[in-house]
Amino acid sequence: MKLVLSVLAIIVLALVPWVGVSTMGLHTVFGVVLPYLAIAIFLVGFVWRILDWARSPVPFRIPTTCGQQKSHSWIKQDKVENPHSFWSTVGRMLLEVLFFRSLFRNTKAGIKDGPRLVYDSSKWLWALGMAFHYSFLVVFLRHFKYFAEPTPDWVLGLQWVDNFFQVGLPVIYLTDVLLIGAVSLLFIRRLWSPQVRYISLASDYFPLLLILGVAVSGVWMRYFAKTDILAVKQLGTGLISFSPVGADVLSGIGAVFFIHLFLVCCLFIYFPFSKLMHLGGVFLSPTRNLANNSRMKRHINPWNPEVKVHTYDEYEEEFRDVMKAAGLPVEKE
Amino acid sequence: MAKTPKPNELIQIDLTPPSRDWEDPTVEFRPGTWNYAADPETLKYLDLPNPRKWQVSDEDWQLPENWQQIIMEGFKDRLQRFRSFKVFMDVCVRCGACADKCHYYIGSGDPKNMPVLRAELLRSVYRNDFTAMGKVFGKMAGGRELTVDVLKEWFYYFYQCTECRRCSVFCPYGIDTAEITMMAREMMNLIGLSIEWILTPASNCFRTGNHLGIQPHGFADSIEFAVEELEEVTGVKVDAPMNKKGAEILFVAPSADYFASPHYYTLLGYLALFHEIGLDYTWSSYASEGGNFGLFHSNEMMKRLNSKIYAEAKRLGVKWILGGECGHMWRVLNQYMDTMNGPADFLEVPKSPITGTVFENARSTKMVHVTEFTSDLIKHGKLKLDPSRNDHWRVTFHDSCNPARAMGLFEEPRYVIKNVANNFFEMPENTIREQTFCCGSGAGLGTDENMEMRMRGGLPRANAVKYVHDKHDVNVLCCICAIDKATLPPLLEYWVPGVEVCGIHELLGNALVMKGENDRSTDLRGTPIAEEADPTEEAVGESGTTKEGAKDE
Amino acid sequence: MNDMPKIIIGLVIFLMLIGFPLWYNVANDKAGYVPDMELPDTADQCVRDTEWMRTNHMDLLNDWRDLVVRDQQRFEANQVSQQMEMSLSNTCMDCHDNKSTFCDRCHNYMGVQPYCWDCHLEPEEAI
Numbered sequence A: 001m002k003l004v005l006s007v008l009a010i011i012v013l014a015l016v017p018w019v020g021v022s023t024m025g026l027h028t029v030f031g032v033v034l035p036y037l038a039i040a041i042f043l044v045g046f047v048w049r050i051l052d053w054a055r056s057p058v059p060f061r062i063p064t065t066c067g068q069q070k071s072h073s074w075i076k077q078d079k080v081e082n083p084h085s086f087w088s089t090v091g092r093m094l095l096e097v098l099f100f101r102s103l104f105r106n107t108k109a110g111i112k113d114g115p116r117l118v119y120d121s122s123k124w125l126w127a128l129g130m131a132f133h134y135s136f137l138v139v140f141l142r143h144f145k146y147f148a149e150p151t152p153d154w155v156l157g158l159q160w161v162d163n164f165f166q167v168g169l170p171v172i173y174l175t176d177v178l179l180i181g182a183v184s185l186l187f188i189r190r191l192w193s194p195q196v197r198y199i200s201l202a203s204d205y206f207p208l209l210l211i212l213g214v215a216v217s218g219v220w221m222r223y224f225a226k227t228d229i230l231a232v233k234q235l236g237t238g239l240i241s242f243s244p245v246g247a248d249v250l251s252g253i254g255a256v257f258f259i260h261l262f263l264v265c266c267l268f269i270y271f272p273f274s275k276l277m278h279l280g281g282v283f284l285s286p287t288r289n290l291a292n293n294s295r296m297k298r299h300i301n302p303w304n305p306e307v308k309v310h311t312y313d314e315y316e317e318e319f320r321d322v323m324k325a326a327g328l329p330v331e332k333e
Numbered sequence B: 001m002a003k004t005p006k007p008n009e010l011i012q013i014d015l016t017p018p019s020r021d022w023e024d025p026t027v028e029f030r031p032g033t034w035n036y037a038a039d040p041e042t043l044k045y046l047d048l049p050n051p052r053k054w055q056v057s058d059e060d061w062q063l064p065e066n067w068q069q070i071i072m073e074g075f076k077d078r079l080q081r082f083r084s085f086k087v088f089m090d091v092c093v094r095c096g097a098c099a100d101k102c103h104y105y106i107g108s109g110d111p112k113n114m115p116v117l118r119a120e121l122l123r124s125v126y127r128n129d130f131t132a133m134g135k136v137f138g139k140m141a142g143g144r145e146l147t148v149d150v151l152k153e154w155f156y157y158f159y160q161c162t163e164c165r166r167c168s169v170f171c172p173y174g175i176d177t178a179e180i181t182m183m184a185r186e187m188m189n190l191i192g193l194s195i196e197w198i199l200t201p202a203s204n205c206f207r208t209g210n211h212l213g214i215q216p217h218g219f220a221d222s223i224e225f226a227v228e229e230l231e232e233v234t235g236v237k238v239d240a241p242m243n244k245k246g247a248e249i250l251f252v253a254p255s256a257d258y259f260a261s262p263h264y265y266t267l268l269g270y271l272a273l274f275h276e277i278g279l280d281y282t283w284s285s286y287a288s289e290g291g292n293f294g295l296f297h298s299n300e301m302m303k304r305l306n307s308k309i310y311a312e313a314k315r316l317g318v319k320w321i322l323g324g325e326c327g328h329m330w331r332v333l334n335q336y337m338d339t340m341n342g343p344a345d346f347l348e349v350p351k352s353p354i355t356g357t358v359f360e361n362a363r364s365t366k367m368v369h370v371t372e373f374t375s376d377l378i379k380h381g382k383l384k385l386d387p388s389r390n391d392h393w394r395v396t397f398h399d400s401c402n403p404a405r406a407m408g409l410f411e412e413p414r415y416v417i418k419n420v421a422n423n424f425f426e427m428p429e430n431t432i433r434e435q436t437f438c439c440g441s442g443a444g445l446g447t448d449e450n451m452e453m454r455m456r457g458g459l460p461r462a463n464a465v466k467y468v469h470d471k472h473d474v475n476v477l478c479c480i481c482a483i484d485k486a487t488l489p490p491l492l493e494y495w496v497p498g499v500e501v502c503g504i505h506e507l508l509g510n511a512l513v514m515k516g517e518n519d520r521s522t523d524l525r526g527t528p529i530a531e532e533a534d535p536t537e538e539a540v541g542e543s544g545t546t547k548e549g550a551k552d553e
Numbered sequence C: 001m002n003d004m005p006k007i008i009i010g011l012v013i014f015l016m017l018i019g020f021p022l023w024y025n026v027a028n029d030k031a032g033y034v035p036d037m038e039l040p041d042t043a044d045q046c047v048r049d050t051e052w053m054r055t056n057h058m059d060l061l062n063d064w065r066d067l068v069v070r071d072q073q074r075f076e077a078n079q080v081s082q083q084m085e086m087s088l089s090n091t092c093m094d095c096h097d098n099k100s101t102f103c104d105r106c107h108n109y110m111g112v113q114p115y116c117w118d119c120h121l122e123p124e125e126a127i
Helices: A003-021 A025-053 A086-098 A123-144 A155-162 A174-192 A194-199 A201-223 A228-242 A257-275 A275-284 A312-325 B040-045 B068-083 B084-089 B103-108 B115-130 B132-141 B150-158 B164-170 B179-191 B195-209 B217-233 B262-274 B299-316 B327-341 B370-379 B399-403 B410-418 B447-455 B459-472 B484-495 B504-511 B534-550 C004-018 C020-028 C050-071 C088-095 C103-112
Strands: A107-112 A118-120 B249-252 B322-323 B368-369 B395-398 B476-479 B500-503
Touching: A003 A025, A003 A201, A025 A257, A025 A275, A025 B084, A025 C004, A086 A275, A118 B459, A123 A174, A123 A201, A123 A228, A174 A194, A194 B115, A201 A257, A228 C020, A228 C103, A257 A275, A275 B084, A312 B195, A312 B217, A312 B249, A312 B299, B040 B195, B068 B084, B068 B115, B068 B179, B084 B115, B084 B179, B084 C050, B103 B370, B103 B447, B103 B459, B115 B132, B115 B150, B115 B179, B132 B368, B150 B179, B150 B484, B164 B179, B164 B399, B195 B249, B195 B299, B217 B262, B249 B299, B262 B484, B262 B500, B262 C004, B299 B322, B299 B327, B299 C004, B322 B327, B322 B370, B327 B368, B327 B399, B327 B447, B327 B484, B368 B370, B370 B410, B395 B410, B395 B459, B410 B504, B447 B459, B447 B484, B459 B484, B476 B484, B476 B504, B484 B500, B500 B504, C004 C020, C050 C088
Parallel strands: B249 B322, B322 B368, B395 B476, B476 B500
Antiparallel strands: A107 A118
16 A cells, blocks of 8 residues: 555656646746755755754763773773764764664574574675665766766766766666666565565655656666757756756757656655655764763753752651661761 | 463564554553553652553553643653654664564564564654644654554553663664653653553662662661671671761662672672772662662653762762662663763762772763773782682673663673683674673563563573573573573573573672682582582683684684 | 754755855856857758757767678668768768867767767867
């Protein structure tokens, strides 16, 4: 049901711009108005979400320590897995953000006869996650060439590396293959593993399918239904310099492009309201971004509450007689 | 009391999820898998809201009329006060990496024991009421309304989490189910849903200074009795100062150490050690509890109970505080105490009076873990040790959840063990250190009525013990946690008969050569120490130690 | 603990990174640039329709190469001639004789790096 819903949503989303452009001629709506709207929603939404998280304080210092603490000079501290200083915490965060350190630990538990519990190393999820995120990043960055004039050298460099094998024409981008492959496999994994299927919501299928839709429509346009990219770049540079092109240029661009662009806009709009915000959230996770130094430096809780405590005086008041009988010293005789 | 299934029945675990969607909140409160409700008198004593007589097995939990409103306000309030909660509600991508990391899931196969679904129980309500997506798309966006059934489901599953944080180690965003469980329990407390085994110890601790409710004279008796017992075993009469003003160090241990077995032998170890090094320290009857069941209730309760330690240190005029072997106690001391009840500016930076070592890592909180203290003594050669007195023990070490994942105390205890025992074997690497498995009974769940769930939750730990028991004839599981010492014996009895549980300072007490001691023919338990160990067996033990040692270094 | 400054710095860095094209264009002031390809005055018709050529010329050249090199078929019939040599250097660049004002203008604009000239020489006029 959740899956059907997501698939239907993607089909409808792909049809909207196709109908809009090819039968209703709404080129400006889909080429200019929506992209501006999507970017605005994305930027405002993203910043708002981060600030909304930031507004809630971090009352306690609760890092999950995954290595030896700093203690005696003769015991080697695991600075990355259990940092106590700012810079080693930065190191831990970099490993987490850039290399998905925690996911790399993944194991798969099983019960064998005996009974014997076994924990097999299971790096698939990590590998797919890395392949997906990095190829998506490269694809995203490559698209800067449609907005930046002259095309920056680093984009050309990225493109050159991505084209390294010079297979096919236009030369196939490695990241196109990786992206579609990884997203598809992640999607299949969601359906294949009974546990993961059980926990999956529509909001898990939908973004995967949306990204797949974006990638497939892009690839389709590059290799099969080619469109006038000169006009596309004019549109891109026009949008980013706030002087969007007119309908004359837009009408020269094929419908597949508008499907691609529309799906991208959907992704941008959907982003701040969804789990995709983990992009920003990963930086704000208190179990990872705090140093384990709460015994070295006092962590302040801004709302540290006044609580009712049982003072020693109250305690002694209640137990003075038995304390005296037991020979325990008391404050008041 | 429910009859606990036999191990061979219990091991039939089906990890395949059921056909009905998880959004269906119906829970079957099967006997043996839940804990009794708290007594209203306890709630009243602690000034907690909505006390009433109710029981989990009742159809009607007699919720206050506006319970939904109370929970929702509590929810909103916590989102605003805890960034952890807010971020963890939002960023989960349901990748499933955490699923089979939970000992309760591995042991029960109940999909709602996957950390991700445990959190989703709250998240679904969060989405429904606090997010734009949920408000627009409702169920389609994975939202659920907070109904009585959902509340009962919360109760069932948030009292099936031991806040051990193992899932958090594997989560790519560090989502910590312990944090989520703590929030859920806090919210349920608002409408008077607490369990007896958390709240009674908490109220005992509030009143008498310790979870067991031992009054000052009982406390003094226990310590004095231990002193006598130690004299019987070692021939040395030690001094155990109590509530002594002007002592250099306040020593705080979990109360089980002086009241329960096998904790008790650890107490004998402390007493022997402190005497032998001539430590100027004191026990306190007011701060006679290192543990803190408030941690399992609410941050406010934690603060209320924890406040006694600094207050007593101040009253007695000590320089710093030494803490005993206890797991969750050290989560509180390491991550909460200074923030909640500090600054401890009336204390001095801890410095070992014996070695002169300054404990820089505790320079603000001023509280040192006893294995940090003891490992330093051994490193400096201040103790005369005869590890062969532990040759009847073939030892493995269980990293307790909190010292492991909320502190990173890995090498200090191992250093002590390796110096006081000759036969030490590590359990498989996926089950120790930061990946250690919970005893299955922490966070207030160690009750008899919850026995089936405890045996299920403890399965991964016990199974790893079984591995070293089968392979290396390990016969004792050493640990530094009072809850472990209370709950691992029945667990091992169930899954791995023949393995005992001990504390590090028990082993240390065995090995410690004391001035003026007798021939020490028995260990602290009164078990005769093997006269002459079988030489072949010893050879195996030594090679085993080296091999395992080399692997983990 | 107040970490708002750190978070704001992080946000600003993020916005700077994803906003790269914006400030890059402002710095270069070329966003309005549209390449103007110089068309040959010697011919009024290409081997295929202009619209088609605009998006598919790479496919044509690729096909030509395969036909010539692999199938030894050197000529094709098209709308310009019944017997047209399938050659980048001899046919295409016969009319479009200036690589830099035709091919390069658009390729550079689009950041496309075709490998045609890894092997082929440019017509001499252009050098």
